[in-house]
Amino acid sequence: MVTKLIILLVIVLGIIAAAQLMRLYELSSKMRKTGEHDITNRDNRLNAGLMLTFMIALFLGFIWLMLKYGWTGRGEAASVHGHELDWLLNVNYVIVLAVFFLTNFLLFWFAFKYVKKPGVPAFYFPHDNKLEMVWTVIPAIVLAVIIIFGLRSWNNVTAAAADDAIIVELFSKQFDWTARYSGEDNKLGKFDYKLTEDAKNELALMTTESIQMAIDSMESGVKGISKLELQLNDRTIMLTPEDRAAKTKDLGNKEKLIRLLYQMKMKHNSSLDAQAWDDFIVRDTLYLCKDQPYEFNFRSKDVLHSAFFPHFRAQMNTVPGTTTRFKFTPDLTTADMRISRGVEDFDYVLYCNKICGGSHYKMKMIIVVLEKEAYDKWAALKMNGRKAADGSWDAEPATFGHTFHKVAEEAPVEDTPEDEQESTSEELDALVPEGDKV
Amino acid sequence: MAAVAHDAHGHDDHGHHEESFVSKYIFSQDHKMISKQFLMTAVFMGVVAMLLSILFRIQLAWPGESSDFLSFFLGDQWAPGGVLSEDMYLGLVTIHGTIMVFFLLTGGLSGTFSNLLIPYQIGARDMASGFLNMLSYWFFFISSGLMFVSLFIETGPAMAGWTIYPPLSALPQAISGSGLGMTLWLASMTIFIASSLIGSLNYIVTVLNLRTKGMHMTRLPLTIWTFFVTAILGVLSFPVLLSAALLLMMDRLAGTSFFLSDIIVQGEMLTNHGGSPILYQHLFWFLGHPEVYIVLLPALGLSSEVISTNSRKPIFGYRAMIGSILAIGFLSFIVWAHHMFVTGMNPFLGSVFVFTTLLIAIPSAVKVFNYITTLWKGSIIFTPAMLFAIGLVSTFITGGVTGIILADAALDITTHDTYFVVAHFHVVMGLSAVFGMFAGVYHWFPKMYGKMMNKKLGYIHFWITIVGAYGVFFPMHFVGLAGAPRRYYDYTVLGENDIDSFNQIMDLNVIITVFAIMAALGQLIFLFNFFYSIFRGPKTVQNPWKSTTLEWTTPIEHIHGNWPGELPTVHRWPYDYSKPGSDVDFIPQTVPLAPGEEEH
Ligand code: HEM
Numbered sequence A: 001m002v003t004k005l006i007i008l009l010v011i012v013l014g015i016i017a018a019a020q021l022m023r024l025y026e027l028s029s030k031m032r033k034t035g036e037h038d039i040t041n042r043d044n045r046l047n048a049g050l051m052l053t054f055m056i057a058l059f060l061g062f063i064w065l066m067l068k069y070g071w072t073g074r075g076e077a078a079s080v081h082g083h084e085l086d087w088l089l090n091v092n093y094v095i096v097l098a099v100f101f102l103t104n105f106l107l108f109w110f111a112f113k114y115v116k117k118p119g120v121p122a123f124y125f126p127h128d129n130k131l132e133m134v135w136t137v138i139p140a141i142v143l144a145v146i147i148i149f150g151l152r153s154w155n156n157v158t159a160a161a162a163d164d165a166i167i168v169e170l171f172s173k174q175f176d177w178t179a180r181y182s183g184e185d186n187k188l189g190k191f192d193y194k195l196t197e198d199a200k201n202e203l204a205l206m207t208t209e210s211i212q213m214a215i216d217s218m219e220s221g222v223k224g225i226s227k228l229e230l231q232l233n234d235r236t237i238m239l240t241p242e243d244r245a246a247k248t249k250d251l252g253n254k255e256k257l258i259r260l261l262y263q264m265k266m267k268h269n270s271s272l273d274a275q276a277w278d279d280f281i282v283r284d285t286l287y288l289c290k291d292q293p294y295e296f297n298f299r300s301k302d303v304l305h306s307a308f309f310p311h312f313r314a315q316m317n318t319v320p321g322t323t324t325r326f327k328f329t330p331d332l333t334t335a336d337m338r339i340s341r342g343v344e345d346f347d348y349v350l351y352c353n354k355i356c357g358g359s360h361y362k363m364k365m366i367i368v369v370l371e372k373e374a375y376d377k378w379a380a381l382k383m384n385g386r387k388a389a390d391g392s393w394d395a396e397p398a399t400f401g402h403t404f405h406k407v408a409e410e411a412p413v414e415d416t417p418e419d420e421q422e423s424t425s426e427e428l429d430a431l432v433p434e435g436d437k438v
Numbered sequence B: 001m002a003a004v005a006h007d008a009h010g011h012d013d014h015g016h017h018e019e020s021f022v023s024k025y026i027f028s029q030d031h032k033m034i035s036k037q038f039l040m041t042a043v044f045m046g047v048v049a050m051l052l053s054i055l056f057r058i059q060l061a062w063p064g065e066s067s068d069f070l071s072f073f074l075g076d077q078w079a080p081g082g083v084l085s086e087d088m089y090l091g092l093v094t095i096h097g098t099i100m101v102f103f104l105l106t107g108g109l110s111g112t113f114s115n116l117l118i119p120y121q122i123g124a125r126d127m128a129s130g131f132l133n134m135l136s137y138w139f140f141f142i143s144s145g146l147m148f149v150s151l152f153i154e155t156g157p158a159m160a161g162w163t164i165y166p167p168l169s170a171l172p173q174a175i176s177g178s179g180l181g182m183t184l185w186l187a188s189m190t191i192f193i194a195s196s197l198i199g200s201l202n203y204i205v206t207v208l209n210l211r212t213k214g215m216h217m218t219r220l221p222l223t224i225w226t227f228f229v230t231a232i233l234g235v236l237s238f239p240v241l242l243s244a245a246l247l248l249m250m251d252r253l254a255g256t257s258f259f260l261s262d263i264i265v266q267g268e269m270l271t272n273h274g275g276s277p278i279l280y281q282h283l284f285w286f287l288g289h290p291e292v293y294i295v296l297l298p299a300l301g302l303s304s305e306v307i308s309t310n311s312r313k314p315i316f317g318y319r320a321m322i323g324s325i326l327a328i329g330f331l332s333f334i335v336w337a338h339h340m341f342v343t344g345m346n347p348f349l350g351s352v353f354v355f356t357t358l359l360i361a362i363p364s365a366v367k368v369f370n371y372i373t374t375l376w377k378g379s380i381i382f383t384p385a386m387l388f389a390i391g392l393v394s395t396f397i398t399g400g401v402t403g404i405i406l407a408d409a410a411l412d413i414t415t416h417d418t419y420f421v422v423a424h425f426h427v428v429m430g431l432s433a434v435f436g437m438f439a440g441v442y443h444w445f446p447k448m449y450g451k452m453m454n455k456k457l458g459y460i461h462f463w464i465t466i467v468g469a470y471g472v473f474f475p476m477h478f479v480g481l482a483g484a485p486r487r488y489y490d491y492t493v494l495g496e497n498d499i500d501s502f503n504q505i506m507d508l509n510v511i512i513t514v515f516a517i518m519a520a521l522g523q524l525i526f527l528f529n530f531f532y533s534i535f536r537g538p539k540t541v542q543n544p545w546k547s548t549t550l551e552w553t554t555p556i557e558h559i560h561g562n563w564p565g566e567l568p569t570v571h572r573w574p575y576d577y578s579k580p581g582s583d584v585d586f587i588p589q590t591v592p593l594a595p596g597e598e599e600h
């Protein structure tokens, strides 16, 4: 409190002091009989000099930044199209830098050179069609070049993924990422957000069992319809008006949703269930294989997020209600990058790049790019022994903590994500080349 | 109407207008007073927004360190232990952006100078409708008040960024600022849009109908051309933002699903289905892109005037300048989706927007070269206004060229939503418009207040500001290229995995914050000079900058109807500086052409 008062006091005193100084200054200049607002030759020369000085400082500052942080200020790209985009950036950068230096130079140089000199009148020069033509046409030509190169890359980057691309889903929510690999068939199982069950089916995969499970829990689960009705109708339970309103609203929503779930059940084609069964899910770390094309499908559970892979020069928003896609092929392994950067614990990262809430900045996932051999081992590990002789999948949960097609027979395996993470990273340690271990 | 009324009852009876304090200073319908009201409100809002930016820059440079400065302003709720909270960080960023873009640089800049200069420079007694003009200001005032108040409510101000993309902005469960704070934001902006529409219609009608005798469209100063085109852009684009705001309000309050589909937030399964958050972005940016030119064009207009006057030369390529203004205005309506290259839109559509966006660079380049040629062989007088106008040209170049990189969709993939974008738009829009506004204030201060500002303080202000401004925003390009996403509360999270980028980003963040604090302190010099000169500045002469335009033919004391006698008649374009054959270096627009003299 006292400090606040002192701060305020200092500010007030400062203002008073400044005002007094101004008055003194004005009085003295009145005595010197200089009109305070006439711009003198001295003023002009001073500012002209400063213009030139500033230009030099600006250019030197820029050059210093480029020397210190690298020409475009970014590290090496780690994907096939990334190299192409960096080339494109370099081309653009050269053009843009040329314009930046040239036009700023002309501006500040003229400001310096043509400062008022007593007795030298300005040159009356209202227009010149030829000149204006020149600086319309030249930018147009340069821009045409930029557009042509730019669109060529844009078309490459946004073209459909190669046939052998592995499909991986990246699922975003406040505030983390989950990856779902499409498994043996390279097809992602269908999903519908209404099937979301936090612990058991967080990605809302659609199978005959998951639909039934969702219906059951919506009808008779702890927060199900029958419980809600009971609470709302039981006179012995005291509810605050807000509570009652919230519960009524919740009930209304659930009644609407349950109808949709029944419709879904009717329409569901169980022959597609297998597409979901072989999918496997990882959290925290996304494993990719070097030189392997990937097609990422993006989903969001709640608000907009954006999957931003700065090292791979890739980005795509994730949009609730829609699936978006982006493809790329990593071409430098994590180990390669650690060596080339000389940083032992470097990791690729997937960031969230669309404001999504308070912890937006923490929403990231580590990416590990492996050589093919190591990657295959890891993928086999994830799939290993999960397929029974009859072709059904069971040994390991298809989605976190739950095996859909065995609902009736077994209690769900309580497999915590942390455990799973631990074991994979241990296994993985064995895969990363000796010298690069952290 | 007001103008007609003034004409009707002549002008020798001005003394009889006994005005009460309220009708003179508060509910004034006089364009000069309304202009000053806009300026004062904008100065206040600008100071608030600048302070907010210093608060969050402290967090970015020294994340997690306790600071008395933060706890002084934010208290325990938003800065527990002197450390800014995550949510409030986003709140500060959001309100900073909103105030700067809409309140300072749209309402403030256009409101101040369109009001001041349109009647003066076209030779009119006042705006077409004084009443609507007053309404426009009071709507602006109310919306400013609402936005300001939203900083102080329990759940915090809007926190979804100045673009308030749903679903984040639609769901109070997703972030606390999307509760009452967002409601206030939407209410404030709705009123703001009403203010802007009323104002713009008035400007358009005034320019079209109330030009004095001889003031053809091709004799208008470029200031008026930019205000005119700006007003047209506003009238065509703000209603679209209004519709976006209304639809968003419906989604928030009435359970509709315009922008929402298949959402589970904080464990709650919503029933909304079929809407699209991307639709909102189309609506927003259909305004949003023209909006950036709504901000920029008036600044370009003001600086055209200042540069021509103080180079003692006609603005080079007057007609080409008008052509560029019109071309920019038109093109600005067909580029909006360049803000949405990575939303998953159809790649072909993306290509189209790459093309149209890069087209805009051509008229922009023409303008820059015309400015530079205006300086060439001039006789430059460095008034503080001139310094800022030259600063504007520099930032317009520097920010414009990075637009070319962003417009290349393929490159935007890697730069979208990074600090590279933050650098781009602050330099090209933020700095240029602020410099234009300062140029305007220094140049027309004598006209507004009848006093002179102190030039030495003006010089110090300019040099601190331009050094600070470049110091803040230049390094930001390198922060962005290193891969720093924008709207991050704390960049140390990057250090855990990618130490190189982290070092680059954190070093620069400290430099940026130091420059930001320096630049902010520099603005105190301006504030002091501004307020001191209003009350104690030396009295001005009628035409202190030896300028040709009509406003300098009016008396220093403000009178109703602007000119004591007849309205002036215009005989020439506004840029007859240093015309050969004349013995003075400027010929006011009211001077008839000499026999045999060509217009230009
Ligand atoms: C040469 C002309 C210009 C081009 C080609 C250009 C291009 C772009 C592009 C492509 C973006 C989107 C970047 C992204 O979000 O990833 C952008 C952002 C932006 N530009 Fe420009 N621009 C130009 C000039 C201007 C001007 C003159 C202004 C303002 C007066 C301006 C203001 C903005 C703003 C405010 C944003 C960012 C909005 C946000 O995301 O918050 N730009 N510009």
Ligand SMILES: [Cu+2]
Binding pocket: A172, A173, A174, A175, A304, A305, A306, A352, A353, A354, A355, A356, A360, A363
């Ligand atoms: Cu996110």
Ligand SMILES: [Cu+2]
Binding pocket: B288, B289, B292, B335, B336, B338, B339
């Ligand atoms: Cu834009």
